[in-house]
Amino acid sequence: MSDRAQEIYDVVGIGFGPSNLSLAIALEESRGDDPRGGTSALFLERQPSFGWHRNMLLPSATMQISFLKDLATFRNPTSSFSFVAYLHASGRLPRFVNNQDFFPTRQEFHQYLEWAQARVADRVEYGTEVTSIRLPPGTGPERADRLRLRVTDADGRTGRVIEARNVVISTGLVPSLPDGVERDERVWHSSEFLERYRRTNPAELRRVAVVGAGQSAAEITRFLYDELPHAQVWSVIPSYGYVAADDTPFANQIFDPGAVDDYYFGSEQSRGAFWRYHRNTNYSVVDDDVIRDLYRRAYDEDVRGENRLRFLNLTRVTGVKRAGAETRVTLQAGPGGEVRELDFDALVCATGYDAMEPAGLLGDLDRHCLRDESGRYQVERDYRIATAPAMRCGLYLQGGTEHTHGLTSSLLSNIAVRSGEIADSITARRAAAEPGGAVPAEAAAPAAGAGKDTVR
Numbered sequence: 485m486s487d488r489a490q491e492i493y494d495v496v497g498i499g500f501g502p503s504n505l506s507l508a509i510a511l512e513e514s515r516g517d518d519p520r521g522g523t524s525a526l527f528l529e530r531q532p533s534f535g536w537h538r539n540m541l542l543p544s545a546t547m548q549i550s551f552l553k554d555l556a557t558f559r560n561p562t563s564s565f566s567f568v569a570y571l572h573a574s575g576r577l578p579r580f581v582n583n584q585d586f587f588p589t590r591q592e593f594h595q596y597l598e599w600a601q602a603r604v605a606d607r608v609e610y611g612t613e614v615t616s617i618r619l620p621p622g623t624g625p626e627r628a629d630r631l632r633l634r635v636t637d638a639d640g641r642t643g644r645v646i647e648a649r650n651v652v653i654s655t656g657l658v659p660s661l662p663d664g665v666e667r668d669e670r671v672w673h674s675s676e677f678l679e680r681y682r683r684t685n686p687a688e689l690r691r692v693a694v695v696g697a698g699q700s701a702a703e704i705t706r707f708l709y710d711e712l713p714h715a716q717v718w719s720v721i722p723s724y725g726y727v728a729a730d731d732t733p734f735a736n737q738i739f740d741p742g743a744v745d746d747y748y749f750g751s752e753q754s755r756g757a758f759w760r761y762h763r764n765t766n767y768s769v770v771d772d773d774v775i776r777d778l779y780r781r782a783y784d785e786d787v788r789g790e791n792r793l794r795f796l797n798l799t800r801v802t803g804v805k806r807a808g809a810e811t812r813v814t815l816q817a818g819p820g821g822e823v824r825e826l827d828f829d830a831l832v833c834a835t836g837y838d839a840m841e842p843a844g845l846l847g848d849l850d851r852h853c854l855r856d857e858s859g860r861y862q863v864e865r866d867y868r869i870a871t872a873p874a875m876r877c878g879l880y881l882q883g884g885t886e887h888t889h890g891l892t893s894s895l896l897s898n899i900a901v902r903s904g905e906i907a908d909s910i911t912a913r914r915a916a917a918e919p920g921g922a923v924p925a926e927a928a929a930p931a932a933g934a935g936k937d938t939v940r
């Protein structure tokens with residue numbers, strides 16, 4: 485791989501899911517206001533084409549946010565990249581309105597995202613994975629005005645080097661499995677569900693289990709029950725029953741753009757209150773209609789005297805063994821409770837995700853990123869990681885900022901506004917760096933809400 489940098493951009497985005505797609509749009513829309521004619525940008529995505537949680541595009545699954553929380557509207561209500569603009573372009577606007585539903589299917593939202601990405605596709609490289617971000621050789625952080633990225637093609641062999649004045653990391657959540665469980669051809673994480681399911685002969689799936697009590701778990705349970713009329717479907721949940729997501733209006737305010745300031749500039753105590761009182765808006769909860777759908781199926785079975793849909797509540801998976809074609813699952817009912825083993829033809833772990841973690845990409849550069857007393861990144865209000873003060877190049881996060889910016893960090897709710905804030909920050913810092921430019925307030929001020937600085 486050549487070390488010679490051939491390309492330099494104002495911004496390189498790592499990952500091209502909805503967050504960085506929204507940033508590409510914000511940069512595109514700010515082009516007209518920029519005397520320099522815009523910010524040069526490139527987005528790198530390892531998937532071969534655009535895809536947003538493709539393996540969970542189950543036929544009846546709906547969005548968990550209003551269609552108005554799209555890629556642009558909350559930042560620019562007149563944007564030509566809005567969901568309404570997409571409906572208009574696809575000739576469905578009147579019928580969508582007749583439907584009187586704020587929550588489109590995930591499949592329709594995916595079509596919208598694909599339509600939007602096609603309009604900025606000249607700034608995106610698919611099938612390209614970023615493997616590291618470093619300072620250019622021979623440059624210390626005190627002088628660094630650019631970062632060097634190593635990228636490889638899908639085959640992992642062909643590589644090149646790209647330089648960027650700013651890097652926006654948006655690599656998404658990381659699938660998480662129960663301790664001691666590893667994926668194989670019949671043990672799947674929900675993030676690979678449809679792909680795995682389609683590769684399997686349905687006739688071979690006579691007894692399947694779904695682990696987890698969140699939205700994906702309930703949706704997959706419902707899907708398997710409907711798709712496999714010959715199969716037993718077991719739902720293994722750690723709670724007594726699925727818990728409903730709170731999407732009532734007052735609680736929903738925690739996803740408003742203004743809630744980011746309340747969280748960011750709030751006290752430790754007020755940040756704790758966000759999580760204590762409002763975790764049930766998003767984590768380990770299920771939409772009310774999906775819960776009722778499943779309960780209705782279980783009740784109808786009772787009426788018919790069938791027992792295909794089974795719930796193992798207060799139960800956790802503690803191990804999985806392969807026994808020939810069978811997947812032998814160890815289940816424990818409560819701590820110290822009864823342990824038993826059951827055989828399944830497939831086990832689906834809808835056991836959630838860990839937060840985005842950029843440290844692996846940053847490698848040695850991570851030492852120059854400031855951490856708080858709990859070892860978490862200090863992040864400025866404009867989503868820039870706080871670094872050694874003289875470092876002029878910027879590292880921004882879209883995701884992984886729950887501890888500084890609150891619950892919207894890994895969600896779609898605030899991406900339009902967040903992307904606009906990041907685009908504005910990059911533009912303002914670039915203007916400040918030009919001769920006679922003023923230093924933006926964020927650049928001079930220490931990271932608000934941050935604890936004692938620690939550099940690792």
Ligand SMILES: Cc1cc2nc3c(=O)[nH]c(=O)nc-3n(C[C@H](O)[C@H](O)[C@H](O)COP(=O)(O)OP(=O)(O)OC[C@H]3O[C@@H](n4cnc5c(N)ncnc54)[C@H](O)[C@@H]3O)c2cc1C
Pocket residue numbers: 498499500501502503504528529530531535536537540546547548549612613614615654655656657700882883894895896897
């Ligand atoms: C099934 C499901 C449904 C959801 N529904 C909703 C919803 O209705 N509302 C809501 O608010 N949130 C929802 N979420 C939360 C979800 O996090 C967001 O919808 C959204 O995916 C966040 O977008 P993102 O761009 O930050 O991350 P992602 O969509 O995860 O995109 C990250 C991208 O980065 C790429 N990537 C990773 N590493 C590299 C690398 N090194 N180099 C190049 N590319 C890389 C990945 O391939 C991926 O395409 C849902 C999550 C799931 C799993």
